[in-house]
Amino acid sequence: MKITLAEIAKKANVSKMTVSRVLGGKGPIAVETRRRVMRIIDDMGYHPNLIARSLASRRSMILGVIIPWKEQLLLDNYVAQVLSGVMDSARNHHYRILLCPVEITRDDEKQYLNIARTRLLDGMILVQTKTDDPNIDALADTGFPFVLVNQRRYSRPCNFVDSQNIKGARTAVRHLHGLGRREIACVAGSMDESNGRDRLLGYRRAMKELGLPVREDRIVYGDFDQETAYRESLRLFEGGRRPTAVFCSDDYMAIGVVKRIQDLGLRVPGDVAVVGFDDIEAALYVQPALTTIRQPMVELGRTSIDILLDLIDGKQKSPVRRLLPTELVRRDSA
Amino acid sequence: MKITLAEIAKKANVSKMTVSRVLGGKGPIAVETRRRVMRIIDDMGYHPNLIARSLASRRSMILGVIIPWKEQLLLDNYVAQVLSGVMDSARNHHYRILLCPVEITRDDEKQYLNIARTRLLDGMILVQTKTDDPNIDALADTGFPFVLVNQRRYSRPCNFVDSQNIKGARTAVRHLHGLGRREIACVAGSMDESNGRDRLLGYRRAMKELGLPVREDRIVYGDFDQETAYRESLRLFEGGRRPTAVFCSDDYMAIGVVKRIQDLGLRVPGDVAVVGFDDIEAALYVQPALTTIRQPMVELGRTSIDILLDLIDGKQKSPVRRLLPTELVRRDSA
DNA sequence: CTGAAAGCGCTAACAG
DNA sequence: CTGTTAGCGCTTTCAG
Numbered sequence: 001m002k003i004t005l006a007e008i009a010k011k012a013n014v015s016k017m018t019v020s021r022v023l024g025g026k027g028p029i030a031v032e033t034r035r036r037v038m039r040i041i042d043d044m045g046y047h048p049n050l051i052a053r054s055l056a057s058r059r060s061m062i063l064g065v066i067i068p069w070k071e072q073l074l075l076d077n078y079v080a081q082v083l084s085g086v087m088d089s090a091r092n093h094h095y096r097i098l099l100c101p102v103e104i105t106r107d108d109e110k111q112y113l114n115i116a117r118t119r120l121l122d123g124m125i126l127v128q129t130k131t132d133d134p135n136i137d138a139l140a141d142t143g144f145p146f147v148l149v150n151q152r153r154y155s156r157p158c159n160f161v162d163s164q165n166i167k168g169a170r171t172a173v174r175h176l177h178g179l180g181r182r183e184i185a186c187v188a189g190s191m192d193e194s195n196g197r198d199r200l201l202g203y204r205r206a207m208k209e210l211g212l213p214v215r216e217d218r219i220v221y222g223d224f225d226q227e228t229a230y231r232e233s234l235r236l237f238e239g240g241r242r243p244t245a246v247f248c249s250d251d252y253m254a255i256g257v258v259k260r261i262q263d264l265g266l267r268v269p270g271d272v273a274v275v276g277f278d279d280i281e282a283a284l285y286v287q288p289a290l291t292t293i294r295q296p297m298v299e300l301g302r303t304s305i306d307i308l309l310d311l312i313d314g315k316q317k318s319p320v321r322r323l324l325p326t327e328l329v330r331r332d333s334a
Numbered sequence: 335m336k337i338t339l340a341e342i343a344k345k346a347n348v349s350k351m352t353v354s355r356v357l358g359g360k361g362p363i364a365v366e367t368r369r370r371v372m373r374i375i376d377d378m379g380y381h382p383n384l385i386a387r388s389l390a391s392r393r394s395m396i397l398g399v400i401i402p403w404k405e406q407l408l409l410d411n412y413v414a415q416v417l418s419g420v421m422d423s424a425r426n427h428h429y430r431i432l433l434c435p436v437e438i439t440r441d442d443e444k445q446y447l448n449i450a451r452t453r454l455l456d457g458m459i460l461v462q463t464k465t466d467d468p469n470i471d472a473l474a475d476t477g478f479p480f481v482l483v484n485q486r487r488y489s490r491p492c493n494f495v496d497s498q499n500i501k502g503a504r505t506a507v508r509h510l511h512g513l514g515r516r517e518i519a520c521v522a523g524s525m526d527e528s529n530g531r532d533r534l535l536g537y538r539r540a541m542k543e544l545g546l547p548v549r550e551d552r553i554v555y556g557d558f559d560q561e562t563a564y565r566e567s568l569r570l571f572e573g574g575r576r577p578t579a580v581f582c583s584d585d586y587m588a589i590g591v592v593k594r595i596q597d598l599g600l601r602v603p604g605d606v607a608v609v610g611f612d613d614i615e616a617a618l619y620v621q622p623a624l625t626t627i628r629q630p631m632v633e634l635g636r637t638s639i640d641i642l643l644d645l646i647d648g649k650q651k652s653p654v655r656r657l658l659p660t661e662l663v664r665r666d667s668a
Numbered sequence: 669c670t671g672a673a674a675g676c677g678c679t680a681a682c683a684g
Numbered sequence: 685c686t687g688t689t690a691g692c693g694c695t696t697t698c699a700g
Contacts, residue, residue: 004676004677004678005677006677015686015687015688016679017679017680017686017688018686018687028685028686029686030685030686047448047451049389049452049453049678050452050453050678051385051389051452051453051677051678052389052453052676052692053678054692055389055677055678055679055692055694056680056691056692057678057680057692058679058692060385062432069425071418074415074417075414075418075615077409080408080409081408083408084406084408087407087433088405096432096454097432097433098432100430101421110379114381117381118381118382118383118385119383119384119386120385281409281616282616282619285589285619285620286619298406338694339694340693340694348670349671350671350695352669354695355669361670362669364669367669367670383692383693385693386676386692386694387693389676389677389692389693389695390676390693390695390696391696453677
């Protein structure tokens with residue numbers, strides 16, 4: 001259980017360096033030597049101490065995933081899917097994933113930086129950050145490799161991968177328009193996240209392109225939350241002419257809105273058509289099944305790792321920016 | 335960015351050891367010295383290199399979570415919830431979580447062991463292992479601290495935390511009986527997992543207790559999978575007298591069974607009542623909302639970490655065994 | 669209460 | 685192709 005490289009070296013009558021080379025598979029080794037050392041390694045059941053290796057080589061082969069902490073974090077379908085993609089790609093490249101839940105507070109702007117400074121990680125993926133998160137700036141100043149997922153930063157060039165949110169939102173609105181709906185409302189997500197902003201932007205643009213007026217009283221803010229969307233969306237149906245369609249910036253809100261509409265005695269999609277965004281698992285289970293703009297969340301995770309590793313290996317230079325395409329998924333709600 | 339403890343020591347005119355003590359908060363330090371050193375640490379923005387610390391102290395403050403690898407791993411609601419609990423408790427105890435997806439193969443029985451031998455981890459949580467997984471034995475032989483979640487091992491005493499599966503299944507069957515149903519079928523889960531076995535056992539016991547015959551043609555095996563359950567459950571409804579109720583060993587299968595029943599032109603719960611197990615997120619969204627036996631998945635994760643840390647600190651001795659209570663959640667399907 | 673010495677187990681860099 | 689020499693940055697252990 002506590003065999004070290006030195007013991008293998010002694011047993012094989014070679015230097016530690018030779019054993020190290022055999023293990024690394026790099027440098028030049030005589031076939032015969034390699035075989036002999038290998039045998040002893042197997043016989044003794046030796047496995048290198050990765051901590052020691054990391055200290056000496058300054059490479060831990062560990063990547064961190066920073067996620068804003070909340071209870072039952074992984075019940076957030078977006079986070080779960082992105083992380084699945086992250087694990088998949090990391091595995092393929094023989095990297096390990098360390099989970100770093102972080103509680104964002106006003107008084108400490110260096111949390112990400114401090115995690116980087118532990119030297120435990122070769123790079124970081126940041127998920128669901130806010131557009132004004134000062135932690136990012138502190139980190140970026142150091143040159144430590146990291147990639148933002150779900151964040152197209154405006155203030156400063158950063159590596160990121162995100163979906164084509166503006167385009168996706170336009171697709172949604174155009175779809176509703178194609179169904180003959182003209183009174184199209186919008187339930188927007190959080191304005192602290194770039195995709196919340198972008199999807200609202202896409203809605204506005206599409207409306208303009210289609211020659212429809214953008215009425216501010218047809219826009220409510222749901223903060224990417226089912227309950228909030230349920231509560232806030234009531235306003236849309238109280239005025240005079242009620243909307244005949246609603247575009248929601250994510251599926252959780254869409255589910256809340258559908259519930260609101262049904263509770264008001266109206267029908268989806270008969271009276272009001274609803275389109276969501278993301279294509280979370282629940283979109284399929286809900287009644288009526290949700291028509292939505294699918295974003296490739298697993299792929300987002302995979303791509304973020306691919307970019308990060310290129311950055312670490314110096315194969316690409318910052319800033320790397322990538323936008324993945326979205327896709328309309330037609331179901332029953334619109 | 336590359337400040338070391340030695341530099342702090344020099345600037346403060348003390349030995350490295352003193353700085354180390356200040357950092358650790360342990361040993362005796364003069365108040366004045368501590369204050370001075372602290373100031374310098376803050377001023378210089380020093381953060382200890384955790385790799386070096388781990389190597390020297392033989393403690394990484396990292397715990398591993400072993401999960402059988404599959405695509406989109408975290409879309410499995412059970413895994414997601416357990417992991418959420420794990421993260422929560424680990425955070426509270428200042429431990430970090432390393433994800434270790436593992437592909438179980440026949441030819442390597444030492445995968446868990448090999449992960450332990452990297453010395454990267456202070457302990458391990460094993461999720462969703464099979465009852466006959468030989469990797470566990472190899473690991474147990476070494477005394478390395480680990481806790482099984484979702485696994486009540488029969489063959490050998492291990493630390494574990496699981497739900498009261500037998501009791502939960504009995505509650506489900508009794509509930510159906512209480513609704514006046516007498517023809518109660520069972521869709522069992524995988525027989526390779528102890529909870530699949532236990533829930534079937536609970537079904538059998540409850541039937542016997544209620545004076546109902548246990549008919550083997552009323553039991554099908556769905557492998558904890560929605561599609562499989564949909565396919566296999568057809569058999570239940572083909573014979574003569576069809577069941578008026580079905581107990582399913584998990585919610586994914588229950589969803590498949592409900593779909594099967596509806597596709598046959600029957601109604602849930604009118605013609606056939608259905609009870610699931612787990613209370614996954616989708617149970618709420620599905621139509622009709624699923625009546626189910628809730629197991630405390632997040633709590634399972636939290637408890638596993640608590641046990642593991644006690645083990646590591648020597649506060650408890652193996653084997654620690656804990657069973658958490660389940661609870662009937664009445665919704666619309668039964 | 670503080671310090672000195674001695675590693676933890678491995679790899680980088682250079683020599684041969 | 686292989687070995688030697690120096691660490692990586694911290695903690696342990698034992699003195700003082």
